[in-house]
Amino acid sequence: EPEVTQTPSHQVTQMGQEVILRCVPISNHLYFYWYRQILGQKVEFLVSFYNNEISEKSEIFDDQFSVERPDGSNFTLKIRSTKLEDSAMYFCASGRDRRSGELFFGEGSRLTVL
Amino acid sequence: EDQVTQSPEALRLQEGESSSLNCSYTVSGLRGLFWYRQDPGKGPEFLFTLYSAGEEKEKERLKATLTKKESFLHITAPKPEDSATYLCAVGRNTDKLIFGTGTRLQVFP
Numbered sequence: 001e002p003e004v005t006q007t008p009s010h011q012v013t014q015m016g017q018e019v020i021l022r023c024v025p026i027s028n029h030l031y032f033y034w035y036r037q038i039l040g041q042k043v044e045f046l047v048s049f050y051n052n053e054i055s056e057k058s059e060i061f062d063d064q065f066s067v068e069r070p071d072g073s074n075f076t077l078k079i080r081s082t083k084l085e086d087s088a089m090y091f092c093a094s095g096r097d098r099r100s101g102e103l104f105f106g107e108g109s110r111l112t113v114l
Numbered sequence: 115e116d117q118v119t120q121s122p123e124a125l126r127l128q129e130g131e132s133s134s135l136n137c138s139y140t141v142s143g144l145r146g147l148f149w150y151r152q153d154p155g156k157g158p159e160f161l162f163t164l165y166s167a168g169e170e171k172e173k174e175r176l177k178a179t180l181t182k183k184e185s186f187l188h189i190t191a192p193k194p195e196d197s198a199t200y201l202c203a204v205g206r207n208t209d210k211l212i213f214g215t216g217t218r219l220q221v222f223p
Contacts, residue, residue, distance in 0.1 A: 004157075033209070041215070043158060043201065048209035056209040091157045101148035101205050105157030 002026045004106035006092050012112045016081050021109045023075045023092030032075045033093040033103060034067065036060075043091070049075065082113045116141040118214035120202050126220045130191045135217045137202030138184040145205040147185050149178050152199045152216065161200075192221045 005024045013019050025032050034046040047057045047067055054067065066078045075094075079086055089110050093103040117140045127133055139147065146165050150158035162171040164180035171178045175196065177188040187200055199218045203211040 031209070035211075043203075043213040045210035045212070050209075058210065093157070098209060099145065101146050101163045101203070101211060102160045103158075103211070104160070107155070108157050 002104075004092055004094055004104050006090075006106035006109050008109055009107070010110045010112070012114065013082055015084060015113055019079045019082055019086075019111060021077045021079075021090050021092075021111070023077075023106055024073050025075055025092065025094030026104055027073070029094035029096055029104070031095040031098060032069070033095070034077045035091045035093060035105075036088040037091065037108075038088045046077070046090075079111075082111075084113050087111055087113045116204065116206070116212050118202055118204055118212055120200075120214035120217050122217060123215070124218045124220070126222065127189075127192055129193055129221055129223050132188070132190045132192070134189070135187040135200055135219070136184060137187070137214055139202075139204050140183075141204045141206060141212070143206045145207055147180055148203045148205065148211060149176075149185070149187055150201040150203065150213075152201055154199075158201055189219070192219075194221050194223050197221045 007022045032049040037043045045058050047061045048055045064080045068076050089108040091105050091108045093105045095103045119138050121136045146163050149161040152158045162178040167182045175190050179186050197220050199216040201216045203213045
């Protein structure tokens with residue numbers, strides 16, 4: 001069964017460093033997302049991406065964040081200068097359509113900022 | 115402001131003991147209500163979409179229902195493998211899903 005894969009599974013970084021989290025969505029999906037979950041808190045929307053551009057972003061997704069789909073398979077989230085409060089589990093998700101809410105999530109990348 | 119509240123926070127059941135989880139929501143222009151299951155250390159796994167009040171969906175031991183203000187996830191004769199956190203989310207006419215904090219279900223043999 002096709003699945004969303006994410007790398008790395010865990011990354012530890014120093015405050016102020018740049019981090020890139022990588023995702024390979026399901027191949028025939030058109031909509032791509034990043035969500036994050038701070039330990040013990042809700043899953044929160046960061047950004048959605050469709051047709052090679054951002055279609056929606058949350059207040060969390062400020063200028064320190066960017067997303068890219070550099071080729072036909074990878075989807076990346078970059079955090080330019082990490083802060084302590086960026087420590088969280090970051091989930092990539094993909095979907096066939098917008099309406100159904102049927103998102104396929106990866107297993108997540110745990111980011112720890114020291 | 116859009117809000118999703120789930121109760122209870124945690125639920126412990128004996129195997130075979132049926133129960134219900136609640137998701138109450140406040141959202142303008144509901145596009146759909148979604149149930150997901152999340153196992154520890156994993157990403158959420160899609161279960162159901164409900165679009166309008168009165169709608170019901172079933173999958174194995176799970177049944178989801180929707181009213182204008184809340185949704186219930188009924189678990190009939192649960193098994194230990196049903197242990198997980200169950201997440202409710204709502205969507206408006208935007209891309210983002212707004213998740214609740216979830217109900218952590220433990221089913222004991």
